[in-house]
Amino acid sequence: xxxxxxxxxxxxxxxxxxxxxxxxxxxxxxxxxxxxxxxxxxxxxxxxxxxxxxxxxxxxxxxxxxxxxxxxxxxxxxxxxxxxxxxxxxxxxxxxxxxxxxxxxxxxxxxxxxxxxxxxxxxxxxxxxxxxxxxxxxxxxxxxxxxxxxxxxxxxxxxxxxxxxxxxxxxxxxxxxxxxxxxxxxxxxxxxxxxxxxxxxxxxxxxxxxxxxxxxxxxxxxxxxxxxxxxxxxxxxxxxxxxxxxxxxxxxxxxxxxxxxxxxxxxxxxxxxxxxxxxxxxxxxxxxxxxxxxxxxxxxxxxxxxxxxxxxxxxxxxxxxxxxxxxxxxxxxxxxxxxxxxxxxxxxxxxxxxxxxxxxxxxxxxxxxxxxxxxxxxxxxxxxxxxxxxxxxxxxxxxxxxxxxxxxxxxxxxxxxxxxxxxxxxxxxxxxxxxxxxxxxxxxxxxxxxxxxxxxxxxxxxxxxxxxxx
Amino acid sequence: xxxxxxxxxxxxxxxxxxxxxxxxxxxxxxxxxxxxxxxxxxxxxxxxxxxxxxxxxxxxxxxxxxxxxxxxxxxxxxxxxxxxxxxxxxxxxxxxxxxxxxxxxxxxxxxxxxxxxxxxxxxxxxxxxxxxxxxxxxxxxxxxxxxxxxxxxxxxxxxxxxxxxxxxxxxxxxxxxxxxxxxxxxxxxxxxxxxxxxxxxxxxxxxxxxxxxxxxxxxxxxxxxxxxxxxxxxxxxxxxxxxxxxxxxxxxxxxxxxxxxxxxxxxxxxxxxxxxxxxxxxxxxxxxxxxxxxxxxxxxxxxxxxxxxxxxxxxxxxxxxxxxxxxxxxxxxxxxxxxxxxxxxxxxxxxxxxxxxxxxxxxxxxxxxxxxxxxxxxxxxxxxxxxxxxxxxxxxxxxxxxxxxxxxxxxxxxxxxxxxxxxxxxxxxxxxxxxxxxxxxxxxxxxxxxxxxxxxxxxxxxxxxxxxxxxxxxxxxxxx
Numbered sequence: 001x002x003x004x005x006x007x008x009x010x011x012x013x014x015x016x017x018x019x020x021x022x023x024x025x026x027x028x029x030x031x032x033x034x035x036x037x038x039x040x041x042x043x044x045x046x047x048x049x050x051x052x053x054x055x056x057x058x059x060x061x062x063x064x065x066x067x068x069x070x071x072x073x074x075x076x077x078x079x080x081x082x083x084x085x086x087x088x089x090x091x092x093x094x095x096x097x098x099x100x101x102x103x104x105x106x107x108x109x110x111x112x113x114x115x116x117x118x119x120x121x122x123x124x125x126x127x128x129x130x131x132x133x134x135x136x137x138x139x140x141x142x143x144x145x146x147x148x149x150x151x152x153x154x155x156x157x158x159x160x161x162x163x164x165x166x167x168x169x170x171x172x173x174x175x176x177x178x179x180x181x182x183x184x185x186x187x188x189x190x191x192x193x194x195x196x197x198x199x200x201x202x203x204x205x206x207x208x209x210x211x212x213x214x215x216x217x218x219x220x221x222x223x224x225x226x227x228x229x230x231x232x233x234x235x236x237x238x239x240x241x242x243x244x245x246x247x248x249x250x251x252x253x254x255x256x257x258x259x260x261x262x263x264x265x266x267x268x269x270x271x272x273x274x275x276x277x278x279x280x281x282x283x284x285x286x287x288x289x290x291x292x293x294x295x296x297x298x299x300x301x302x303x304x305x306x307x308x309x310x311x312x313x314x315x316x317x318x319x320x321x322x323x324x325x326x327x328x329x330x331x332x333x334x335x336x337x338x339x340x341x342x343x344x345x346x347x348x349x350x351x352x353x354x355x356x357x358x359x360x361x362x363x364x365x366x367x368x369x370x371x372x373x374x375x376x377x378x379x380x381x382x383x384x385x386x387x388x389x390x391x392x393x394x395x396x397x398x399x400x401x402x403x404x405x406x407x408x409x410x411x412x413x414x415x416x417x418x419x420x421x422x423x424x425x426x427x428x429x430x431x432x433x434x435x436x437x438x439x440x441x442x443x444x445x446x447x448x449x450x451x452x453x454x455x456x457x458x459x460x461x462x463x464x465x466x467x468x469x470x
Numbered sequence: 471x472x473x474x475x476x477x478x479x480x481x482x483x484x485x486x487x488x489x490x491x492x493x494x495x496x497x498x499x500x501x502x503x504x505x506x507x508x509x510x511x512x513x514x515x516x517x518x519x520x521x522x523x524x525x526x527x528x529x530x531x532x533x534x535x536x537x538x539x540x541x542x543x544x545x546x547x548x549x550x551x552x553x554x555x556x557x558x559x560x561x562x563x564x565x566x567x568x569x570x571x572x573x574x575x576x577x578x579x580x581x582x583x584x585x586x587x588x589x590x591x592x593x594x595x596x597x598x599x600x601x602x603x604x605x606x607x608x609x610x611x612x613x614x615x616x617x618x619x620x621x622x623x624x625x626x627x628x629x630x631x632x633x634x635x636x637x638x639x640x641x642x643x644x645x646x647x648x649x650x651x652x653x654x655x656x657x658x659x660x661x662x663x664x665x666x667x668x669x670x671x672x673x674x675x676x677x678x679x680x681x682x683x684x685x686x687x688x689x690x691x692x693x694x695x696x697x698x699x700x701x702x703x704x705x706x707x708x709x710x711x712x713x714x715x716x717x718x719x720x721x722x723x724x725x726x727x728x729x730x731x732x733x734x735x736x737x738x739x740x741x742x743x744x745x746x747x748x749x750x751x752x753x754x755x756x757x758x759x760x761x762x763x764x765x766x767x768x769x770x771x772x773x774x775x776x777x778x779x780x781x782x783x784x785x786x787x788x789x790x791x792x793x794x795x796x797x798x799x800x801x802x803x804x805x806x807x808x809x810x811x812x813x814x815x816x817x818x819x820x821x822x823x824x825x826x827x828x829x830x831x832x833x834x835x836x837x838x839x840x841x842x843x844x845x846x847x848x849x850x851x852x853x854x855x856x857x858x859x860x861x862x863x864x865x866x867x868x869x870x871x872x873x874x875x876x877x878x879x880x881x882x883x884x885x886x887x888x889x890x891x892x893x894x895x896x897x898x899x900x901x902x903x904x905x906x907x908x909x910x911x912x913x914x915x916x917x918x919x920x921x922x923x924x925x926x927x928x929x930x931x932x933x934x935x936x937x938x939x940x941x942x943x944x945x946x947x948x949x950x
Binding site (some may be wrong): 037139181326361374379380381385386389392393396397403404407408410411414415421422425458459463464 | 485486526527528529559591594595598599602607610611616617621624625628631632633635639640642644648
């Protein structure tokens with residue numbers, strides 16, 4: 001809770017402090033700010049564990065709009081970590097004014113509401129707080145047509161999805177008489193106990209699912225994401241791919257596994273089909289792209305499909321799998337986008353050819369590229385595999401067919417993840433200009449590399465944390 | 471444990487060591503070899519699984535669990551004898567070496583991991599890890615359309631491994647409370663015939679791609695031809711054995727329920743591969759391709775012999791795995807030596823080398839004879855046992871398999887004759903370098919040693935094979 005306040009007040013301060021300075025100067029405030037927020041989060045976490053609160057379902061105290069239980073804190077930590085990496089790696093431009101970093105901080109405040117809500121109103125507020133700065137961020141390259149297009153597209157689609165989501169909230173309220181997750185859950189189990197099927201609630205669940213599927217860009221509501229990802233400036237794209245995805249999945253997980261858990265039989269199959277379609281569609285479309293950035297956009301759609309499997313799994317297993325997967329995806333995506341950004345300097349577009357000759361230029365960057373790509377593809381001993389393994393073992397007993405599709409998707413994904421190796425290592429052409437990396441960037445690249453490798457070689461470092469006592 | 475860690479640490483060191491990396495790799499490889507020697511000398515064949523090392527890894531269900539029994543020992547010997555020889559063979563490559571040596575030695579570690587794993591997921595992880603170095607070796611130093619070839623190779627094997635992962639996870643979910651990936655508990659899982667069929671299919675896919683069995687061999691010839699010599703040696707000498715080892719250790723005990731369905735299929739595809747590979751090898755002009763197809767032909771017989779699941783077949787299979795590894799590395803080494811000296815490996819452009827270098831002619835002859843399974847070379851006893859067991863399974867397959875020896879003689883001797891005898895077409899044949907001497911001598915010694923005393927090798931694995939077959943038999947009886 002404290003960390004949310006710190007970030008919010010800090011964002012205002014950043015906005016004021018950086019009003020006439022180059023953007024890179026504001027980094028000296030944002031990074032310490034995030035570190036402090038992270039410290040408070042970890043402190044909160046300790047507190048939650050020490051209080052020894054028994055089961056996660058009963059921890060939702062009604063009348064509080066936000067509940068900082070351990071899942072909320074865990075996802076928030078990943079959220080803040082991801083934002084830190086985004087700031088650390090993408091702050092080279094000398095754009096005057098600290099408006100964009102401040103907007104990102106505001107957006108993350110929304111994200112933290114999404115991880116910790118216990119009331120649908122709060123979730124709605126969180127989504128809006130997260131999204132509205134994003135509309136601006138997507139269009140932040142004001143003179144670029146693609147950037148403007150992506151902003152408008154994102155705004156229109158986002159507005160529609162929010163409306164659908166609100167409609168869902170209204171139906172749920174109509175059916176259960178409450179917007180509290182706890183009360184909704186109780187109402188649903190009571191109704192099913194006495195054998196009444198509420199069409200209002202069913203319709204509401206479907207609408208909520210549609211709204212959430214839009215936010216995580218899953219089939220059939222994913223069409224906006226490739227265009228928006230492609231058109232936005234790199235920093236906004238990586239922000240959307242990591243921070244927004246983390247927040248959206250945390251909220252999705254919380255909503256469906258806390259509030260609507262008793263209706264899993266109703267929404268499970270729909271979600272499973274959506275996950276399968278997302279995986280297939282994302283992976284197959286990604287193969288056919290010419291631009292590496294667009295490939296990554298489609299791959300992030302595919303990753304959303306994998307992460308949906310976490311919501312279908314048994315909640316505790318699903319939580320761990322999702323946490324590891326989000327951490328893995330965020331740390332590798334940040335690195336890949338960083339390389340994409342740097343290799344494209346002075347070039348038009350983000351083609352695979354930009355990576356030509358990277359292998360000859362720097363061993364460390366090659367290592368970074370290989371490890372990140374392996375992690376995304378789910379090759380063992382990277383964090384991506386640990387996450388995928390968790391997801392797969394979580395659903396094998398209830399949806400074995402989904403497992404087959406997910407594995408097929410992984411196999412397909414090799415075709416495009418490894419395509420960049422062809423340019424970077426196997427081609428004889430020299431394409432890249434010399435990349436010089438600043439001290440701060442080295443630190444953050446190393447952090448994300450360490451996360452990928454350590455979590456990959458020893459996932460117990462995360463999964464053995466005592467989050468659920470007893 | 472040491473067998474995995476030493477090579478991998480060496481690989482990391484070697485990758486950054488610049489021009490010293492070849493020596494560091496060689497030293498690391500030899501140290502690994504000596505630690506295996508220690509295990510070998512203190513190894514008690516009838517002592518079951520020895521030197522177990524068991525620690526919780528991913529979670530309480532997934533352990534880092536290693537252990538060596540007779541079957542593992544044979545393959546560990548193969549891996550750790552061949553790896554230094556392969557390193558030596560690559561010693562005079564000029565360009566970008568540090569990474570090549572690091573990858574070879576890293577591969578040694580991963581392969582050792584595959585052969586000592588006693589935990590399903592650990593087995594899968596090392597199985598995948600062994601794929602990474604070879605992908606880069608073939609991609610970075612290959613020839614021709616190497617990106618396409620290596621990608622095809624990778625996707626083929628990756629699909630296979632993912633199918634295996636699915637099967638393993640399914641088996642895992644069927645263990646009591648989904649609590650353990652350990653070999654023993656996975657074997658103990660009872661499946662219905664239908665479940666066993668699907669689980670077995672997943673496992674078989676992984677192994678069949680790697681071996682490769684007939685319809686899944688698409689990646690093999692082009693990968694062998696286009697990969698650099700060291701990569702081809704690793705692939706054919708050791709990596710193929712991963713598939714055969716998997717078939718024996720992981721496939722058959724896991725799904726004995728469905729074996730009646732699978733065995734005829736494996737035998738049929740194996741023997742078809744034998745004939746098919748041999749017939750194509752006869753028509754080839756490229757020496758590397760001949761060896762590649764001959765490899766396809768040999769492993770088909772091994773797979774068939776193992777699948778019959780009799781003691782002769784399995785023992786013969788293990789013996790032949792070892793011999794084939796040695797012979798294939800020898801053949802590819804010889805081809806590489808020829809190619810480096812003549813800048814070609816097409817039989818049309820070669821000839822008369824016997825007159826130019828007698829030492830090489832003798833070495834090459836012994837290797838060719840070994841591959842042809844002439845008595846007193848290492849190829850003979852294994853082939854004999856395999857044929858005997860396949861013959862016992864069904865006469866027709868036995869006879870068809872027997873043809874392989876004849877066909878093998880045809881293409882091997884043809885290759886030897888065309889390249890070594892006749893008019894000298896190359897300008898000159900620089901004499902062998904010291905590291906080539908060591909590698910060739912080592913291989914020839916191995917060929918003769920195990921040709922004369924195959925029993926030594928068979929004694930190591932006999933008790934372990936008996937146990938394994940007993941395991942399969944027991945499960946079968948419980949069901950019927």
